[in-house]
Amino acid sequence: TEKTMEKIVALCKGRGFVYPGSEIYGGLANSWDYGPLGVELKNNVKRAWWKKFVQENPYNVGLDAAILMNPQVWVASGHVSTFNDPLIDCKACKMRHRADKLIEDWLQEQGRTDVNVEAMTQEEMVAFIRENSIPCPGCGKSDFTDIRKFNLMFKTHQGVTEDTSTEVYLRPETAQGIFVNFQNIQRTTRKKLPFGVCQVGKSFRNEITPGNFIFRIREFEQMELEFFCQPGTDLEWFAYWRKYCHDWLTSLNIKDENLRLRDHEPEELAFYSKATTDFEFMFPFGWGELWGVADRTDYDLKQHQEHSGKDMTYFDQEKNEHYIPYVIEPSLGADRVTLAFLVEAYDEEVVDAEKNDVRTVMRFHPALAPFKCAVLPLSKKLGPAAQEVYAELSKYFMVDYDEAGSIGKRYRRQDEIGTPLCITVDFQTVGDDKTPADHCVTVRDRDTMEQVRLPIDQLKAYIEEKIAF
Numbered sequence: 311t312e313k314t315m316e317k318i319v320a321l322c323k324g325r326g327f328v329y330p331g332s333e334i335y336g337g338l339a340n341s342w343d344y345g346p347l348g349v350e351l352k353n354n355v356k357r358a359w360w361k362k363f364v365q366e367n368p369y370n371v372g373l374d375a376a377i378l379m380n381p382q383v384w385v386a387s388g389h390v391s392t393f394n395d396p397l398i399d400c401k402a403c404k405m406r407h408r409a410d411k412l413i414e415d416w417l418q419e420q421g422r423t424d425v426n427v428e429a430m431t432q433e434e435m436v437a438f439i440r441e442n443s444i445p446c447p448g449c450g451k452s453d454f455t456d457i458r459k460f461n462l463m464f465k466t467h468q469g470v471t472e473d474t475s476t477e478v479y480l481r482p483e484t485a486q487g488i489f490v491n492f493q494n495i496q497r498t499t500r501k502k503l504p505f506g507v508c509q510v511g512k513s514f515r516n517e518i519t520p521g522n523f524i525f526r527i528r529e530f531e532q533m534e535l536e537f538f539c540q541p542g543t544d545l546e547w548f549a550y551w552r553k554y555c556h557d558w559l560t561s562l563n564i565k566d567e568n569l570r571l572r573d574h575e576p577e578e579l580a581f582y583s584k585a586t587t588d589f590e591f592m593f594p595f596g597w598g599e600l601w602g603v604a605d606r607t608d609y610d611l612k613q614h615q616e617h618s619g620k621d622m623t624y625f626d627q628e629k630n631e632h633y634i635p636y637v638i639e640p641s642l643g644a645d646r647v648t649l650a651f652l653v654e655a656y657d658e659e660v661v662d663a664e665k666n667d668v669r670t671v672m673r674f675h676p677a678l679a680p681f682k683c684a685v686l687p688l689s690k691k692l693g694p695a696a697q698e699v700y701a702e703l704s705k706y707f708m709v710d711y712d713e714a715g716s717i718g719k720r721y722r723r724q725d726e727i728g729t730p731l732c733i734t735v736d737f738q739t740v741g742d743d744k745t746p747a748d749h750c751v752t753v754r755d756r757d758t759m760e761q762v763r764l765p766i767d768q769l770k771a772y773i774e775e776k777i778a779f
């Protein structure tokens with residue numbers, strides 16, 4: 311019982327988590343649509359992030375900035391000049407690669423951390439690949455073209471007629487919406503340092519090598535925090551957020567054995583960064599970055615001060631001085647982490663080895679599960695009573711209702727979509743001429759398959775306790 315991407319993709323498509331985009335037209339490369347279960351799962355992921363990072367965190371507030379921004383933003387952020395992927399083609403098999411990735415993967419294989427690829431020029435990358443005869447992962451030969459640059463930002467036009475319209479970009483990250491609103495937020499909330507701003511929203515990158523299902527897509531969602539603090543306190547806050555992010559993942563059932571917190575070596579750091587940790591998750595296709603946590607110093611606000619001509623300093627009343635805050639940025643992909651939760655949850659459990667009985671269970675944390683419970687009448691005759699239970703519970707939770715097939719089959723269907731509780735309405739619940747109704751139902755637990763009998767009026771509290779996060 312091995313977890314493979316094929317199995318997970320098939321389950322996602324078959325049960326309505328994720329469909330290929332524009333499927334009836336032959337699809338659109340690497341676009342995916344979240345189905346009825348997927349939208350619940352992903353919304354729950356975003357809600358769980360917002361709960362811990364905004365609602366329960368004393369320092370942070372939220373923001374929802376526009377996707378289209380003044381093009382000068384992307385000049386200041388560096389995306390116009392440096393958000394370029396250096397591409398090279400293998401002359402032998404024609405496979406296209408990102409030169410920096412090719413080198414990075416090779417260095418990692420060699421166990422080397424002494425080379426800063428980010429600091430290399432295009433020429434240096436080509437020279438390095440040739441000197442070390444780095445092989446093409448496709449065919450093993452080492453014969454590449456020169457590098458061509460490609461900007462990852464999607465461009466579009468804003469304005470009515472062609473000659474009056476301006477070129478604008480779809481944002482490649484949500485972070486800049488936070489930086490440009492730094493003064494607005496500080497002024498209106500009257501927050502003192504340290505404080506943070508959280509945002510969830512779509513970002514767009516014309517990725518050269520999208521793939522691995524929803525791991526790398528061109529239209530994706532990010533959940534980003536920019537945490538502003540006093541220079542000198544930044545490394546402490548970096549450690550605080552590094553742990554906070556780690557705890558968020560493990561409290562939602564991500565196992566430590568499937569996580570790797572990779573701290574960048576000094577040589578590997580971006581020139582403006584004092585510390586960076588990549589959170590990596592063990593996907594079926596290998597370790598992949600989930601969350602980037604970086605101490606970005608005062609780089610971003612400084613850039614915006616320079617390019618906009620507006621003051622980006624903070625007035626520290628205690629110290630009676632103006633300065634540009636330092637920033638810690640934990641940046642997480644909503645789709646990527648949703649994939650991690652799908653992978654982590656997937657399980658094939660042998661229920662009875664002799665009968666070759668195996669059940670597929672999505673062991674989601676109950677807070678993330680698309681449905682919190684399913685109401686199942688034991689017989690169709692019990693439909694009206696079961697529907698009453700459904701109507702009451704669905705005021706508070708996403709509840710499924712299923713009366714088709716044997717109860718055993720219905721349990722298995724709920725296991726496969728990760729519903730933590732199944733509530734069965736039976737003849738005792740409603741009673742008959744001889745036996746009075748007991749107004750109780752049987753509640754089956756997804757993971758243990760154990761059943762308890764509970765009064766209907768205790769269900770809400772029972773479910774609430776179960777899904778608490």
Ligand code: ATP
Nearest residue numbers: 517525526527528530599600601602641642643646
């Ligand atoms: P990668 O090296 O995988 O391209 P990156 O280092 O460019 O990622 P960042 O710019 O740090 O990524 O973005 C922060 C987070 O946003 C990533 O850790 C990831 O979770 C998510 N993300 C980035 N690009 C994509 C994408 N194309 N599809 C899905 N999620 C993405």
